[in-house]
Amino acid sequence: MDPRLRDLLVRGGGLVVRRDAIRVTPVWTIQAAWRAGRLVRLLPRVYGDAALIRDTTSDLPPLARVDPEVARRAVLAYADGRGALSGLSALDAWGLRQQPPGEPLYVDLPRGSGLRGRPHLVVRHRAGFAVEPPQVVVRGGLPVTRLDRTLVDCWSLLPPVDRLNPLIRAVNDRLTTPQRLVAALAEVPRTTDRAALCGLLDRLTAGCRSxxxxxxxxxxxxxxxxxxxxxxxxxxxxxxxxxxxxxxxxxxxxxxxxxxxxxxxxxxxxxxxxxxxxxxxxxxxxxxxxxxxxxxxxxxxxxxxxxxxxxxxxxxxxx
The missing domain is CATH 3.40.960.10 (VSR Endonuclease)
Structure with a gap:
């Protein structure tokens, strides 16, 4: 592999964006490394060191076969500063539920960003969305959607048996409040099983904590x-x-x-x-x-x- 490309991979924690690579090395070096099996394309314009692939026999997309931390950074590199981890990926970043292998990553982007979903990646476009407070905070060095909105968004993404625990834990750990959750729900008028979520928030507001x-x-x-x-x-x-x-x-x-x-x-x-x-x-x-x-x-x-x-x-x- 071209030493300049190798240096970018080392500095990028195993990742390199095509735009950065062609600033220091000819485009054919990326193509050559990819054909030689030393680079793997995780997302359009985002490449990773092939050594990061954990399972070389799986049929899952490459993004699903790298370490979750690497996958999250790859998604944000794909978003190019315009997106934040959201949904179940943000819930993982908040430490309230670990994403299991094979579950897709989620990223929120402004409406009209032009980026679309890919295998193992769900892209959601939101009107008026911006990667800045109060909509986005930094967790573990990564931009993620604020917790109350994350919890409301995940209500429809989780199976019913898993929905209560993240909300109850977040309130018990004083990461958010029932009142903030009620306000976040008002931002999402169409929510699966909305009545059940309203009922839970009523119980949390009343002081129930389990x-x-x-x-x-x-x-x-x-x-x-x-x-x-x-x-x-x-x-x-x-x-x-x-x-x-x-x-x-x-x-x-x-x-x-x-x-x-x-x-x-x-x-x-x-x-x-x-x-x-x-x-x-x-x-x-x-x-x-x-x-x-x-x-x-x-x-x-x-x-x-x-x-x-x-x-x-x-x-x-x-x-």
């Missing part, structure tokens, strides 16, 4: 006799700040829903017991329901909760 809490909210802890629980209520106990899952303030009762994997570690169980004891020092009763019991006996859990709340109301200190 699929189990959403299930309990819909089937157990709302309706006749139930108070308006404050979810994720912030309580100060001495120097500590504690967040309560579902707090009935008048009755001073906090309902905690323990997930299926909760307390597998005895140390975690001890932490929760100490926390519950600390809350008791300020008159807050913690009532815990397991995942199994909540799902298997929702009516029983509901009646027990109502009985506990009624008993607390009869205590002189609660009146």
């Amino acid at each position: 699929p189990l809490e959403i299930w309990g909210h819909d089937r157990v802890f709302t309706g006749p006799g139930m108070p308006a629980f404050t979810r994720q209520a912030r309580v100060r106990v001495g120097a500590r700040t504690i967040y309560l899952d579902m707090f009935a303030e008048a009755e001073r009762v906090n309902v905690e829903l323990d997930g299926a994997g909760t307390h597998a570690d005895p140390a975690e169980r001890e932490i929760d017991l100490r926390r519950d004891a600390l809350l008791a020092t300020v008159g807050i009763l913690v009532v815990r329901f397991t995942h199994r019991r909540l799902v298997a006996n929702p009516a029983e859990v509901r009646q027990e909760t109502l009985a506990i709340l009624a008993a607390r109301r009869r205590l002189p200190m609660i009146r």
Whole structure:
């Protein structure tokens, strides 16, 4: 291979754009390296070192057979500064879901850019799109669509079973808020299963922070006799700040829903017991329901909760 072309590949992390190559070397050097099997065309005008191909026997397009990090850089080189990773590729960059092998990459571009989709690459053209804040941020050195828009866009791209987790994680990790997600959804009037997404955002706005809490909210802890629980209520106990899952303030009762994997570690169980004891020092009763019991006996859990709340109301200190 021409040493000048090799130098460009080294400086480009294994990638070279045709425009840059022909500035320092004749165009035939690219063609010769490609014919000799030393270069592979990943996208129009974007080439990679053939050594980057991980599976030489697969029928998948070359872009699907290089390391994901290399593939993302190749896509952005193809976009030539006009695009940002979006959809499932942006969700990967945000660390909320890893793209599996064979899944196409996504890039957003301004309408009228002239670039189109390729094998293993989905190009989406958006009116008024620009690779700058607030529409685009930099993650890991790469431009990606802002998180709230990314999550809304991915709702229709993910299978139903995988849709809730990225949204819930993003809110729990304080990467975004339900209000920002609602605003992003307003930007996308046509969304698959829009009613389901609106319902999820309503639950997140109400304070639900797990699929189990959403299930309990819909089937157990709302309706006749139930108070308006404050979810994720912030309580100060001495120097500590504690967040309560579902707090009935008048009755001073906090309902905690323990997930299926909760307390597998005895140390975690001890932490929760100490926390519950600390809350008791300020008159807050913690009532815990397991995942199994909540799902298997929702009516029983509901009646027990109502009985506990009624008993607390009869205590002189609660009146």
